[in-house]
Amino acid sequence: MKPSDSAVPNATAGRPRVLAAVLCIGVSLVAVLATTRFCYRPDPVDSPWTDGVAPTARAIVQGQTAALATATDPDGATARMRRSNPEWDFMGRTFLVMALGEVALRDAASAPANFRVVDRIVRDTLEVESTKGPRAFLMAYAKGRPYRVQPARSLFVDGELAMMLGVECRVARAAGATNDPAALAAAAGLRARVAQIEESLAKAGDGFAESYPDECWIFDHAFALAALRLADRELGSDHDALSRRWLARAKVALREPATGLPYSAFTIEGRPSEGPEGSSVWLAAHLFGAVDPAFARELYSKSKLHLARGFLGFAWSREWPPSLRTREDIDSGVVVPGVDASPSASGLVMIAAASFGDRAFLSELRTSLEFAGFPIRDGNGLRYAASNGVGDAVLLYALVVGPMWREIAAPEGKP
Amino acid sequence: MIDFRRHAGPRGRWFLPWTRWATPRGLVIRAALLLAGSLAVRLLGWREAMSFLSMTPAPGLALGGTMFRGVAYLVLHMGAVILAPSLLGGAALLWIWNRVRPRAGDSSA
Numbered sequence: 212m213k214p215s216d217s218a219v220p221n222a223t224a225g226r227p228r229v230l231a232a233v234l235c236i237g238v239s240l241v242a243v244l245a246t247t248r249f250c251y252r253p254d255p256v257d258s259p260w261t262d263g264v265a266p267t268a269r270a271i272v273q274g275q276t277a278a279l280a281t282a283t284d285p286d287g288a289t290a291r292m293r294r295s296n297p298e299w300d301f302m303g304r305t306f307l308v309m310a311l312g313e314v315a316l317r318d319a320a321s322a323p324a325n326f327r328v329v330d331r332i333v334r335d336t337l338e339v340e341s342t343k344g345p346r347a348f349l350m351a352y353a354k355g356r357p358y359r360v361q362p363a364r365s366l367f368v369d370g371e372l373a374m375m376l377g378v379e380c381r382v383a384r385a386a387g388a389t390n391d392p393a394a395l396a397a398a399a400g401l402r403a404r405v406a407q408i409e410e411s412l413a414k415a416g417d418g419f420a421e422s423y424p425d426e427c428w429i430f431d432h433a434f435a436l437a438a439l440r441l442a443d444r445e446l447g448s449d450h451d452a453l454s455r456r457w458l459a460r461a462k463v464a465l466r467e468p469a470t471g472l473p474y475s476a477f478t479i480e481g482r483p484s485e486g487p488e489g490s491s492v493w494l495a496a497h498l499f500g501a502v503d504p505a506f507a508r509e510l511y512s513k514s515k516l517h518l519a520r521g522f523l524g525f526a527w528s529r530e531w532p533p534s535l536r537t538r539e540d541i542d543s544g545v546v547v548p549g550v551d552a553s554p555s556a557s558g559l560v561m562i563a564a565a566s567f568g569d570r571a572f573l574s575e576l577r578t579s580l581e582f583a584g585f586p587i588r589d590g591n592g593l594r595y596a597a598s599n600g601v602g603d604a605v606l607l608y609a610l611v612v613g614p615m616w617r618e619i620a621a622p623e624g625k626p
Numbered sequence: 627m628i629d630f631r632r633h634a635g636p637r638g639r640w641f642l643p644w645t646r647w648a649t650p651r652g653l654v655i656r657a658a659l660l661l662a663g664s665l666a667v668r669l670l671g672w673r674e675a676m677s678f679l680s681m682t683p684a685p686g687l688a689l690g691g692t693m694f695r696g697v698a699y700l701v702l703h704m705g706a707v708i709l710a711p712s713l714l715g716g717a718a719l720l721w722i723w724n725r726v727r728p729r730a731g732d733s734s735a
Contacts, residue, residue, distance in 0.1 A: 228648050231720060231724075231727075232649070233648075235715075235720040236653070236716035239713070239714075240709075243711045244708070247707070247708065585676045587673065587674075596674055596675075597676040598677075
């Protein structure tokens with residue numbers, strides 16, 4: 212090294228030297244920022260548009276099913292997740308089941324094994340519901356006051372359980388196991404759950420169905436409508452008129468005027484309690500795609516306008532539109548300061564981007580994930596340190612969504 | 627071996643290389659420290675503590691040590707990924723700068 216480093220600086224040399232150093236670091240920083248994305252950008256083959264199952268998806272499936280194989284929750288991950296939010300345990304099951312359904316249709320050889328795993332998850336979920344009650348999957352404030360509509364039902368629980376049961380029926384067909392006792396039980400369970408959703412929506416009348424006491428969510432209604440659509444495919448029922456009526460009402464009553472996005476939460480009468488949130492609207496856009504594709508695409512476009520952000524090949528989602536920002540909560544997760552990136556919204560947006568064929572956006576979202584999600588690859592597959600079980604299941608679903616979803620959303624053609 | 631005294635600033639104390647950062651070697655040392663710090667927290671298994679990001683920010687929830695380790699990991703990892711290459715690149719540019727633009731009182735060229 213040059214003797215420069217040993218030279219004692221003098222007053223005249225110090226300032227130019229510092230300015231030169233700052234300039235050099237600045238130029239270098241710009242170059243690093245501009246090229247970092249290339250280190251984290253996913254392989255184009257590793258996407259939901261690949262034939263078969265993307266390698267990353269396979270690795271996550273391995274990690275998720277390995278966790279299921281140990282019923283004792285040895286590292287306490289599920290228990291920690293439940294302590295933070297019992298909903299995450301439930302939603303993690305739902306997204307994993309939906310992902311396994313997609314995997315079964317992408318890789319026919321995996322269908323029998325996936326059918327068994329899906330059945331195990333569904334049976335365990337139903338058992339928890341029957342022994343501990345549906346509120347076992349809800350946050351504590353569900354017990355704080357009574358539901359306005361009695362007997363109390365949560366559309367959150369009923370909608371996602373109907374989805375799980377519907378997927379089990381579909382996977383059973385893919386596995387050639389429709390006469391399996393588990394498949395027959397799933398079909399019966401789906402019928403009962405659909406009847407329950409019909410009853411909840413009917414009791415709501417011109418209003419909306421509760422997930423928590425006097426708290427209704429666009430997320431849960433979207434799940435319920437998509438589950439009804441799946442049930443129509445699997446059971447031969449027809450809920451098109453019901454869905455159309457609900458959507459017509461919601462498009463008017465739940466529209467936030469400044470953005471055109473739907474409110475996330477509202478009372479039975481439709482009075483808003485939470486504004487548009489990325490953690491709700493992205494998934495709602497995906498799920499509404501099963502019942503009203505034009506409305507879903509419009510919702511996706513508006514959400515992208517108000518919530519999607521990007522920089523130098525990285526992309527993420529805000530939880531709230533800039534004009535409607537509010538305080539962080541359990542749904543937003545820890546919002547990254549400066550860029551307003553919400554972990555939950557940035558995860559769920561991947562499902563929407565995948566299902567609407569937004570390849571460039573999904574690639575940028577995944578670049579951000581690989582950069583800031585801290586993937587851990589080991590003998591148990593792949594998981595993300597900055598995520599949790601439900602986050603990994605969401606990502607898995609985003610990577611495999613395709614054949615089953617297209618079938619559900621198809622305008623015609625009952626099985 | 628790094629002779630810290632050779633990097634000492636006007637006051638000549640042993641830790642003064644930290645004040646004399648605007649040299650190629652000073653930048654390389656800082657990049658190396660960031661990389662070493664990142665490696666250390668990784669070896670300590672603190673990567674797992676990034677799970678604090680997926681936990682609730684609700685008031686009163688004691689994330690305590692998990693959050694501390696997670697933030698330490700995040701800072702050092704991002705430092706190693708973004709800042710260390712920038713410092714190394716800056717050091718290279720500064721070295722070239724010193725070669726082509728010698729300045730009075732600075733014999734680096």
